[in-house]
Every structure is written in structure tokens, then in C-alpha cells.
Amino acid sequence: xxxxxxxxxxxxxxxxxxxRQKERRRSVLTSIASSLALVxxxxxxxxxxxxxxxxxxxxxxxxxxxxxxxxxxxxxWLNIRVLGVxxxxxxxxxxxxxxxxxxxxxxxxxxxxxxxxxxxxMRGIPMIVVLYLIGFGIPGLDLFGRIDxxxxxxxxxxxxxxxxxxxxxxxxxxxxxxxxxxxxxxLGLTTGQTMxxxxxxQGIRKVAPALMNDFISMQKDVGLISTLGAVDAVRAxxxxxxxxxxxxxxxxxxxxxxxxxxxxxxxxxxYSERLRRREQTGGMV
Amino acid sequence: MAHEPALDTDVRFGDKVLRLxxxxxxFGANTVLDHISFEVRxxxxxxxxxxxxxxxxxxxxxxxxxxxxxxxxxxLGDTDITDPRENQDRIRARIGVVFQQFxxxxxxxxxxxxxxxxxxxxxxxxxxxxxxAMGLLKRIGMDQKAREYPDRLSGGQQQxxxxxxxxMMEPELLLLDEITSALDPLLVGEVLEMVGELKRQGTTILMxxxxxxxxxxxxxxxxxxxxxxxAENGSPQEVMDHPDDPETRQFFxxxxxx
Numbered sequence: 001x002x003x004x005x006x007x008x009x010x011x012x013x014x015x016x017x018x019x020r021q022k023e024r025r026r027s028v029l030t031s032i033a034s035s036l037a038l039v040x041x042x043x044x045x046x047x048x049x050x051x052x053x054x055x056x057x058x059x060x061x062x063x064x065x066x067x068x069x070x071x072x073x074x075x076x077w078l079n080i081r082v083l084g085v086x087x088x089x090x091x092x093x094x095x096x097x098x099x100x101x102x103x104x105x106x107x108x109x110x111x112x113x114x115x116x117x118x119x120x121x122m123r124g125i126p127m128i129v130v131l132y133l134i135g136f137g138i139p140g141l142d143l144f145g146r147i148d149x150x151x152x153x154x155x156x157x158x159x160x161x162x163x164x165x166x167x168x169x170x171x172x173x174x175x176x177x178x179x180x181x182x183x184x185x186x187l188g189l190t191t192g193q194t195m196x197x198x199x200x201x202q203g204i205r206k207v208a209p210a211l212m213n214d215f216i217s218m219q220k221d222v223g224l225i226s227t228l229g230a231v232d233a234v235r236a237x238x239x240x241x242x243x244x245x246x247x248x249x250x251x252x253x254x255x256x257x258x259x260x261x262x263x264x265x266x267x268x269x270x271y272s273e274r275l276r277r278r279e280q281t282g283g284m285v
Numbered sequence: 286m287a288h289e290p291a292l293d294t295d296v297r298f299g300d301k302v303l304r305l306x307x308x309x310x311x312f313g314a315n316t317v318l319d320h321i322s323f324e325v326r327x328x329x330x331x332x333x334x335x336x337x338x339x340x341x342x343x344x345x346x347x348x349x350x351x352x353x354x355x356x357x358x359x360x361l362g363d364t365d366i367t368d369p370r371e372n373q374d375r376i377r378a379r380i381g382v383v384f385q386q387f388x389x390x391x392x393x394x395x396x397x398x399x400x401x402x403x404x405x406x407x408x409x410x411x412x413x414x415x416x417x418a419m420g421l422l423k424r425i426g427m428d429q430k431a432r433e434y435p436d437r438l439s440g441g442q443q444q445x446x447x448x449x450x451x452x453m454m455e456p457e458l459l460l461l462d463e464i465t466s467a468l469d470p471l472l473v474g475e476v477l478e479m480v481g482e483l484k485r486q487g488t489t490i491l492m493x494x495x496x497x498x499x500x501x502x503x504x505x506x507x508x509x510x511x512x513x514x515x516a517e518n519g520s521p522q523e524v525m526d527h528p529d530d531p532e533t534r535q536f537f538x539x540x541x542x543x
Binding site: 055065177182184185187189198205 | 382384392405
């Protein structure tokens, strides 16, 4: 924003600005008041409910919080590692699926059918079923010996999420203006070079907010590998809950998951805002 | 064919750079190009005129190998570019093309746009490509904008950079497909001025355009298309000033009224 304070403004604009300032002050006060009212309401309702002390003890107990924190945090480290590997896996497999679905050559026909079938099936199956199929089905085959549960969980997450990501990416690639492809080809770039240097970077930009949203959702779903028995943050909490009959460890796990997602949510918001500003949309409305 | 290339014996121009020989293109049952034959010679500027839907853009797309012809041949120099055995990417690299809009890659700086083909298709080192590109940009006064992204440029500047990019590898032929049609009328001038300058330098140009007065002044020859056929092919004076054909007369008269 340019600095307008130093510039001379007409009396009309000065009067308008004064009015706007008054309005702004009033809306700030209103929002503070309404927030306070809501908080008070929630506290009063909780306090008035006859079971509140029991709920507080089971879910928000400071002692159990302190007890759970280090163990759940250790479990979270597994989530973070799984997430890191899954991110790379999903990026590669998702892009590959999207590219295969966009090919037109006859040679690729069988792959195209497989990719289409895959994305359709994978988006239809509940994630938990994929986890069971991979986590218990593959070891059941007795082909590969013992495989770590976290590895199997990662494979399941990658398989499930790359189907979603592939479709998001495909939408982005197809949204790139046809002239861009024509321009690249008429410069002599091959199909592959055009994809890599022009369509891919532009398509990804177009769907970046949607991709980041899926990423945040994946971050949370990585917790589902606990169903296979891998000791991640959720599983660590579960073990503690079973031992102590207190649910506070779950709250600890949730809090850690939220903390983990905050940087990415902020990144997403920042990027969306930058895109919006670059395209100079928005204006007064 | 009813129309022999009018300037076949013209000594002002060099060898044939481009020759279309009975080119046919259909979209479904619709014949968009109906046995089109004409030539463009070295250093010549040829304007393709005609109402929307007459086939101008389709000719451009067939020549730049973005559409496949359904019959006939197109020769670039001694190469039959409609021969499927030819390497199409290599042929495309020999022709410079500029479209109506969205030419420049929006995620690359001006400089990267201009140097992309040199680096990726012709394997030039970045330094060599950038030196040449900066030279070209300097000539159109755009060297200051080399590190900018295309969305920071005006429409006219974008088109001029696109022309620079098309010229980077010194193509045998420059195809300009209605490059001023999407521009603010005030920006048309700077783009046409650049085209005029290229013509004076001897660039071989085939342009589809609606800028009648520019075609009249800058083109060595104009070709009028109507319903997929060549209706006129001759010097701007012959075709535009004193057309015999009543439909051609009507076509130019409509432009003069606007």
C-alpha cells in the first residue's frame, strides 16, 4: 500500500476517513464484546453442567497432561517422519497419475485405463479400509517377510492421497491456457519439455491452495497409521488412556497435531493472499 | 488453381521459403481449408486477410504443425513438413510463431521466456543465450524489463517480447497470427511498428491480420481468404485498392466504414 498519510487530501476525503475510523473503532469494540460474551456463555454453561468436574478431570487434567506430553511427543516424531516420506511419495505418484491420465498416445492406453480405474477406486474406498488392506493384507501374503507397520501405513497413505492429488493436479494442468502449450511446442520444445517447463509449474500454481488443503488433511490422517499398531502420537495416547482411564492424552495428541498444522495453514493463507493480491481481485468486495 | 502466385517472377525476393500445395483441412464435415496453394519467398511479407472463420488461423496452425493437414503438402525450404517421417519438433523450431495472446510463459521472467528454446531445444549455455536475448531486447527497448514477469508488462510490451522470443533462433519464417487483435487500440501501433522494422531488416513474414491499413502499407502481397478458399492473391494495390470481385470489394468496404 502506498503511504497516503503524507499526501494532501481534500476535505471530502478527510471527512470520509474520519467516518471510516469511527466505524472501525466501533466494529473492533463490537467484536471484542461479542467474543467476551461467547466465552462467558461457554464457561457458564460448562460450570453449570452437573458433570463438568468429572469431564474436566478426564479430559483436561494437568497431572495427566504432564505425564502424557513426553510420550505423545515421541509418538509425534513418527508422524512427522511418515508425513515427510508420504509427502514425497504422494507428489511423485500423484503427478505421475495425473500425467498418465492426460496422455493421448495409443501406447499409453492401458496405463491410462489403469490410472483412471485407480483414481476412481481409491477415492471411493474409506482410508481406514486401505490401511487395513495394506497393513494386514500385504504381511498376510507372506512374501516379503516382516515389514514395519509404519512403512505399510505410509504406503497406504501414499496410495490413498495420490488419487486425490492426481485429480487436483490434472484439473490444474488442464486449466493452463492452450496458447501456452502451443507457444511451447512452436518453439520446438518436445511434449515432455512442454510438460516439465510450462504446464507443470503453471498448473501447480493454479491449484496450490487446494494442494495445501489436501496436505493439511493428510497430516491429520497420518494419525490413522495407529490402527495398524505403529506407535505414533495417537497410539501413544491410546496406550496411556488404556493404562490410566484418563482421556487427557488424547487432548495432548490433538493439541500437538494442531500445532503441527498451524505453520502449513499459515503458509496456505499467506500464499492464497499473495495470489489474490497478484491477480488484484477483491477490491471493495 | 485459378490463382497462380502473383509475384512468382518478382526479382525483389529470394528463394521460396514456404509453399502450400493444395492444402485441405476439415473439421468434421466442415471443410475449413479447401485446396489452398500459395508461396512466401525470402524477405517477403505476406498478409492473410479475410473475415473471421475464413481459415486464416487454421492455415497458421497447419504451417506451425499445431494442426495436421487432411490433404496436400506444405514445404518449408526443401522439407515437406507434412511428411510424418520428419521430426516435427525440429521443424517447429525452424518457424517463429506469435499468437493473439497468452504467448509468454507467465511463471518465467522475460529473459527466461526469450532464452528457453535456445537453452532447452538447442542446448546453448545460459550465458550465451542471455547475451543474445539481451541484445534483442535492447533493440526494442525492453532490456530494462528482462527480469520482470510478463504480468508486469503492458499488452503491447508482451507481444513485442513474444516476437523477440520467436526471433531468438533466427527462424526461416515468422508467423504472426492476429497479434494485435487482443490489444488496446493505443498499443497496436508499437507492435506494428516493430513488425515494420523486422520487414525492413528482411525477415520473412506471414501474418494473419485485421489491420487493413497496416497490411496495405507493409505487406508485399496480400491474400484474401473466403470460406476456406483463396479469393485474391496479389499486391496490396491490386487487391485492396481496385478489387474486381464484388465480394472482395464488399469485404474491404466494410472495414473502411468502421
